[in-house]
Amino acid sequence: MKKWILTALTTLLFSTNSFADFDFEKACHEGRGDACSVIGLAYDRNNNYAKALAFYQKGCTYRDANSCTKIGLMYDSGRGVKKNPGKAIDFYSKACEYGDAETCNYLGAKYNNADGIKQNVAMAIDFFQKACNGGNADGCQNVFKLYQAYCDGDHAFSCNALAGIYFKGQGVTKDPTKAAELVVKSCRLEDANGCYLSGMVYEQGVGVTQNLKIALQYYQKSCQKQHNKACQAVQKLQSNTHKAQQPARESHAQSPVAEPKHAAKKPQNQQQNEAETLYSKALKLANSTEGCNQEAYGLFQQAANQGHIEASNTLAYYATRGVCEAKSYSRMIHWYQNAANHGDTNAMFTLGKIYENGDYDQNIDKGKAAHWYEKCAKQGKQSCQKAYNRLKR
Numbered sequence: 001m002k003k004w005i006l007t008a009l010t011t012l013l014f015s016t017n018s019f020a021d022f023d024f025e026k027a028c029h030e031g032r033g034d035a036c037s038v039i040g041l042a043y044d045r046n047n048n049y050a051k052a053l054a055f056y057q058k059g060c061t062y063r064d065a066n067s068c069t070k071i072g073l074m075y076d077s078g079r080g081v082k083k084n085p086g087k088a089i090d091f092y093s094k095a096c097e098y099g100d101a102e103t104c105n106y107l108g109a110k111y112n113n114a115d116g117i118k119q120n121v122a123m124a125i126d127f128f129q130k131a132c133n134g135g136n137a138d139g140c141q142n143v144f145k146l147y148q149a150y151c152d153g154d155h156a157f158s159c160n161a162l163a164g165i166y167f168k169g170q171g172v173t174k175d176p177t178k179a180a181e182l183v184v185k186s187c188r189l190e191d192a193n194g195c196y197l198s199g200m201v202y203e204q205g206v207g208v209t210q211n212l213k214i215a216l217q218y219y220q221k222s223c224q225k226q227h228n229k230a231c232q233a234v235q236k237l238q239s240n241t242h243k244a245q246q247p248a249r250e251s252h253a254q255s256p257v258a259e260p261k262h263a264a265k266k267p268q269n270q271q272q273n274e275a276e277t278l279y280s281k282a283l284k285l286a287n288s289t290e291g292c293n294q295e296a297y298g299l300f301q302q303a304a305n306q307g308h309i310e311a312s313n314t315l316a317y318y319a320t321r322g323v324c325e326a327k328s329y330s331r332m333i334h335w336y337q338n339a340a341n342h343g344d345t346n347a348m349f350t351l352g353k354i355y356e357n358g359d360y361d362q363n364i365d366k367g368k369a370a371h372w373y374e375k376c377a378k379q380g381k382q383s384c385q386k387a388y389n390r391l392k393r
Contacts, residue, residue: 033064049080085116101134140171156191180207
């Protein structure tokens with residue numbers, strides 16, 4: 001098709017005969033949008049913009065993407081028409097809709113850079129993605145860069161989208177490990193879908209070592225945020241996880257050698273088991289009702305007070321959303337601190353971000369932010385180390 005258009009255009013440009021000697025005008029009038037585009041371009045290059053526009057418009061009406069793009073360029077530059085960025089965007093959008101991947105990418109850049117239109121990153125990503133899906137390599141790179149930038153800025157949806165790119169190897173080298181890291185980050189940012197995806201990667205062992213216990217924890221966290229598929233996954237895995245843990249406990253209890261060595265830790269282990277029991281019971285109650293379940297709320301508090309990390313994070317979430325009690329950011333901080341004090345590096349990082357940015361009505365406190373970043377950095381969390389280094393510059 002491109003060869004046919006090029007040959008036709010060359011003939012039109014250098015021929016002294018009228019267009020009537022060719023079939024292109026007839027083809028255009030019979031609905032061949034590409035023929036209209038060829039004629040329009042010939043007039044365009046001879047500076048007959050009125051004729052060029054007329055044929056481009058006819059071609060665009062016939063859903064020829066190139067014709068629509070040419071009209072967009074005319075309105076964008078004011079070549080032969082009054083400059084009108086809004087009309088240019090409309091015609092670029094039509095060209096993209098009709099399958100011109102390059103124009104999709106161009107339109108994405110306009111939305112991203114506020115070029116002739118109000119900046120809209122969501123629209124930019126949408127057009128870049130369409131370009132990528134249409135085989136435009138620049139579109140793939142642009143959507144990747146945007147998701148990367150926003151994920152670096154702790155935008156959970158972007159982290160999930162970026163994970164999808166790494167899973168598929170769309171414009172980048174396929175990297176399941178990186179994808180898994182990104183959905184886990186999204187979950188840390190309190191995104192229900194990120195937690196669900198984290199459960200999936202651990203359940204299936206994609207990019208991480210398979211671990212059903214960790215998968216269950218992520219599913220539970222997602223379920224608490226009303227993610228239906230996660231709740232179904234919890235029901236599926238919970239009984240199997242408890243069965244898998246039971247033999248190990250019985251073996252430990254019957255070991256005459258291990259008992260003296262671990263005797264000092266037994267009260268703590270017993271407390272942890274009690275907290276896990278309270279948490280599991282609370283979770284079942286919470287999932288069985290819409291909104292607040294006061295009995296579950298009380299059990300979450302009991303479990304959290306015994307050091308259960310997920311119970312503490314659940315209560316922090318409740319405090320943020322005003323579940324069971326009035327919304328309270330101070331109570332949210334309390335429960336995140338409780339989780340952090342029991343070793344949860346995700347809660348430490350969250351506290352660091354809150355104090356660094358002054359989120360949730362908290363005063364910006366670089367000292368507190370550095371404290372929490374440093375604490376979780378010492379436990380090997382790279383994102384905390386980066387944040388700590390950034391604060392100390």
